[in-house]
Amino acid sequence: MDATDLARWQFAITTVYHFLFVPVTIGLSFVVAVFHSAWVRTANPDWLRLAKFFGKLFTINFALGLVTGLVQEFQFGMNWSDYSRFVGDIFGAPLAIEALLAFFLESTFLGLWIFGWGRIPQRLHAATMWIVHVGTLLSAYFILAANSFMQHPVGYRFNPATGRAELTDFWAVLTNKVQLVTFPHIAFSAYMVGGAVVMGVALHLMRREARRRSEPEATDRDAAGSDVSLYRRATRLGAALTLVAGLGVAATGDIQGKIMTEVQPMKMAAAEALYETSPAGVGAPFSVLTIGSLDGQRATPLIEVPRLLSFLATGSFTGEVRGITDLKAEYAARYGASGNPLTADRETAYVPNIPTTYWTFRLMIGAGVAAAAIAAAVLWLTRKGRAPTARWLLYAAVAAPLLPVFGNSFGWIFTEVGRQPWLVFGLMTTATGVSPSVSVGEVITSMVVYTLLYGALAVVEVKLFLTYVRRGAEPFEAPKEPSDLDEDAPLVFAY
């Protein structure tokens, strides 16, 4: 492995890891804000208990999302300095604005939310979590604008004198058509994750409480003080959010497929491992499962849906879908003499890793559909006051949050691998973006360090998260307004 491969692996590992926590942060901040506001409006103690309980889980997750995000910000310069030089004019701006507009909001107002009990008025306190949530969305918007530029560069010109891409229209970068559909796709998938985490956690606790209540030695007091209804309510809300957001993910994903076919046809061809162009009027099928290698010769589709690929790619069941072979020839003709010195040593093949794109595309969709199906089943089983305790629900509770989280990972792996060999589509290849001054030894060092550290932190985080899940929601305690507070009394919350 050379320095480029190592840098790519490191970016993949650190970014996929980072993005395990990001959708949870976006989704849970929304749910906690809803719970907190519901308490302020209705004064129903359940809402406050849920806000505090899921707020604790939120902060455990947020901490890791934040620290792994630090690595992302530095990594462009550390491992991809030639990329940074080439696109800094365009790519740096959304990154800087993300920090200024979003990170300050998130960090400052989360501090206020965590420590604000009894120190700021209730309405304002609930508002701080909404501001955190807005911060998470802004953050997603700007970083996705930067990523969308890499998928479909707009609002720039290539300056042959400096050999760099230069920004000419910032608004065009922010309203890139890839961005306008990617942002809602990611936002919905984050809500799906948030909903599924709430559903999974609450489902487990509802089941535990319901079983405890039905045990032979349960007393009347147990039954009366049971939290079954509390967790049932959260389960259903989480399931509903998962389902609704899942529909949003599907709808935006559908539009995304059509835009992708337009701006990156190779990626769509790679998603299906479609080698030969399927001409208009025929309708390309979508294979759900395939055995054999995906090199265009020995593949045997096991399950195939006729004409579905044409529909996904073009909106018409008989639309033309261009194949890898055609596109490869076209790219070789077009980019053979790009005039850009940074792409001069481009790879000759313009084809991404097909098995990766093929399978991640299916796993992404499959994970999302499975999570939505669990959500629908849970909504049905908990209808009209039912609190089921079947053992398989425990597995559903564990699977529910993991499915959309990994669905997110698969989606990102698909879209980033599908862009290869380009780093910025049509402008710069990945191989030309790495840092020339960083040695193989240095990249190996950092990769080993990050991998070990991230692995250890995952164990710590998950254990802590589960400890707090088992602990359950704390009993209700009426929050104090700042005016009733005794100056010398212990703080309501402290580190």
Add this chain to the structure above:
Amino acid sequence: MDLPTLWFVLLAVLWTGYLVLEGFDFGVGMLFPVLGGRAFAADAQDAEKRRRVLLNTIGPVWDGNEVWVITAGGATFAAFPHWYATMFSGFYLPLLLILVALILRNLGIDYRHKRPEQAWKGRWDKAIFWGSLAPAFLWGVALTNVVRGVPIDARKEFTGNLFTLLGPVGLLGGLVFVALFLTHGAIFVALKTDGPVRADARRVAALTGTVALALAGALLLVLGLGQGKPASWATSAVAALAFAAALLANARGREGWAFTGTAVTIASSVATYFLLLYPNVMPSTISPAYNLTIDNAASTSYTLTVMSIVAAVFTPVVVLYQGWTYWVFRKRLTAQHIPEDVHLQAAAR
């Protein structure tokens, strides 16, 4: 003022914001085993209480403080891509260490209180201490090397290695940052607490302050004699005077003034660094022809204009709401404000 110069100044502002704010966070973290250790605490229980008092002085604000460096990094990327590319790829291992340290420290601050076991807390205490000390030292080494110049070739690439950065002046820069942040942090603790911790913090500040004064004086002298100009001598003098005034105010128990003094010291030290640099952003020790300057490292004026508008609108807003959180959490803390340890067993009904 032309746009690259404006952004050079704005980066000085962002670094000032970062080092003034996270400077005391680092100081508090480094003081964990001192103010919360055997030197001052009566017993283990007292030490634990003291540590929690220390941690809660920065509890609601440290995270927002750290965003200043993310913004500084992003702004360097946007305004001076070549500076960002050369520095971040060149200072690869120190930055890796800084990242690892910040990751562990941040999790330490967030996770320490989430379990009651002493072993759990002890591990995170180490993370908080080393995770504060290492970045303080390494930022000092890195930024001092930027000012002094590092080997940069015609392709704008750093050609040195880790040991290039560990020269005597670079190491002195690291020590100065540590001593300065220790003092700044101790004075912050004195300002934010009451009772024994407050008195002890003042004593620590007096001690570390004397060391910091000597080290920082030596560093500013070395840097000034090398490449000084009237303006940088002036800001160096302001830094020295403000620090002396801070120590005096600390001795008299005027913590507010002492904290203002150390904040001014850090701000004028950053100003000195940037004045020494100007008009370079990263001078080359190989040849002045290879210097990265505010002109040859900068983005286009269109990008800088967009960024200027965004910064002009949002930086004041950020300063306002961050300032407001300091107002919300202005109360001095004592051991009696610290609630019981968290209980992990399922909440009793």
